[in-house]
Every structure is written in C-alpha cells, then in structure tokens.
Amino acid sequence: MxxxxxxxxxxxxxxxxxxxxxxxxxxxxxxxxxxxxxxxxxxxxxxxxxxxxxxxxxxxxxxxxxxxxxxxxxxxxxxxxxxxxxxxxxxxxxxxxxxxxxxxxCETRNQALWVALGTVNGDVPDIGDRIPIRSLDISCGAPAIARYFDHPQDPLIVLRGKYDLAIALQPSTSRSCFAHVFAGAGQDKKIVSRYVEKLRDELEAA
Ligand code: FES
Missing domain, CATH: 2.102.10.10 (Rieske [2Fe-2S] iron-sulphur domain)
Structure with missing residues (x-):
C-alpha cells in the first residue's frame, strides 16, 4: 500500500x-x-x-x-x-x-502501465488520447513536484500551457520519482521531450 x-x-x-x-x-x-x-x-x-x-x-x-x-x-x-x-x-x-x-x-490504459499495490479501488486513471513521450528520472520527491504544478494531492498532473501534457508520477523514494509523460496528439515528440527535460531541470533546481 x-x-x-x-x-x-x-x-x-x-x-x-x-x-x-x-x-x-x-x-x-x-x-x-x-x-x-x-x-x-x-x-x-x-x-x-x-x-x-x-x-x-x-x-x-x-x-x-x-x-x-x-x-x-x-x-x-x-x-x-x-x-x-x-x-x-x-x-x-x-x-x-x-x-x-x-x-x-497490473493494467495498461492508453499505453500507460499502472499497478495497484493494495486493494483495487476505482478505475485506472485516464490520460485521454494522449500519446506516450518518455519517462524521466527526477531527483525530487513526488509531493514537491505535485505542489510545484499546483496539483497538491494528485499523482497525475495535467498541464495545458505551452503543450498539452499528462505527467504520471511514480514515487520511487521520498526524494526521487519517475515522471511518465504523455502529450496530446499532433505535438512533436522530440520538441516535447526537450521541453520536459527543461521542466525536470527547473524542478531539480527548485
Ligand atoms: S530459483 Fe530463485 S533464488 Fe533459487
């Protein structure tokens, strides 16, 4: 759990x-x-x-x-x-x-892979029709990342600024996590990938 x-x-x-x-x-x-x-x-x-x-x-x-x-x-x-x-x-x-x-x-939905560590309660989170971009290792705890994006209690962060992104957080330890990133269809994967690298650098600096 x-x-x-x-x-x-x-x-x-x-x-x-x-x-x-x-x-x-x-x-x-x-x-x-x-x-x-x-x-x-x-x-x-x-x-x-x-x-x-x-x-x-x-x-x-x-x-x-x-x-x-x-x-x-x-x-x-x-x-x-x-x-x-x-x-x-x-x-x-x-x-x-x-x-x-x-x-x-263990379930997949929209190319995202999800695990329930305890009793399954509720549906697998929906990232819509976004496509997978990449996973990044971030030297920052998941709660701090969620707060940074003003999603204080949410491991699935949806951003609709410069790019349409869904970021699913995988807390690895208290000080690190993986971010699995999905983007709206039609966005350039390489450009979005570089953008999320910049986001990672900002998060780690913050
Ligand atoms: S078969 Fe796994 S430790 Fe022996």
Missing amino acids: TRLWGIVLNWIAVGLAEDIPVGTVVPRRVDGLDLAIWRSGLGRFHAWDDRCPHRGMRLSHGFVRGEVLACVYHGWQYNLDGACDYIPAHPDLTPPKTICANTYV
Whole structure:
C-alpha cells in the first residue's frame, strides 16, 4: 500500500507499455518497494515483488519464457499466477502451492502501465488520447513536484500551457520519482521531450 499526501494511492504509474517489449522483465521501484514488471510472450503485463520465493534473488534478473518467469539463480519457474510450477533440480516434483511470488494487479490504459499495490479501488486513471513521450528520472520527491504544478494531492498532473501534457508520477523514494509523460496528439515528440527535460531541470533546481 502506498501513501502520499496522507492518502492511499490506488493506482501507481510504473512506465510506458512500449518501453517493456514482449518477453522481457525490468525492475521498478515504488515508494521503496522493488517490483519486477514483466511482459509475457502473449504481451500480458505482470507486476510482482522483485524477490524469488526460493532464496530471494531479484526476479527482474530472470528471464521470460512464454507465459512463465524463470529465476536466474536456480531456474525455478513461476506461472502467471505467481505459483512455482517447475524446479529444474527436481523435474518430477509438483511444487507445493505455497511457493508463490507476491503479485499485484497490473493494467495498461492508453499505453500507460499502472499497478495497484493494495486493494483495487476505482478505475485506472485516464490520460485521454494522449500519446506516450518518455519517462524521466527526477531527483525530487513526488509531493514537491505535485505542489510545484499546483496539483497538491494528485499523482497525475495535467498541464495545458505551452503543450498539452499528462505527467504520471511514480514515487520511487521520498526524494526521487519517475515522471511518465504523455502529450496530446499532433505535438512533436522530440520538441516535447526537450521541453520536459527543461521542466525536470527547473524542478531539480527548485
Ligand atoms: S533464488 Fe530463485 S530459483 Fe533459487
């Protein structure tokens, strides 16, 4: 469960769908919690604790094989429910159901990737028909960024100034966050990308 501004956040943005190709796994941090985000061979997204139930190796170091995620250390394989269904050293063994990765609800909407760390409550945030631009690492806490843009309690910031932007904040730690940026259709991606770099520099200076 993630709390910011004294409220529980239902959905946290963890990236752009296009940045996680089919068959890959990447690490993400949300409010100090390490996640492994992976995309199965059929293109489905999953968010799990980045910790193998066997001996704690990071699952984000593992590899995707079709619809399973395999740990890089001893090769234990976990199915879409997070349950271990194959142990290479004991190929004839049916692993106990208790061996299971900790999983979270993970959804995509308009090319944005969202995770619910607690009980799902409410719809995935809507960024409209904006298109993905990029993700930026910002050395600044999410609450300070939201205040800067006068969205004091909102992890989804919509700006309609020079450019039409939606910025979904992913608080990584108390002093840093990722900003996943989307822009209205028809805007030049390179120009908008440079503009948000300038915004980042201003935020970090402030
Ligand atoms: S630590 Fe993951 S399989 Fe052993």
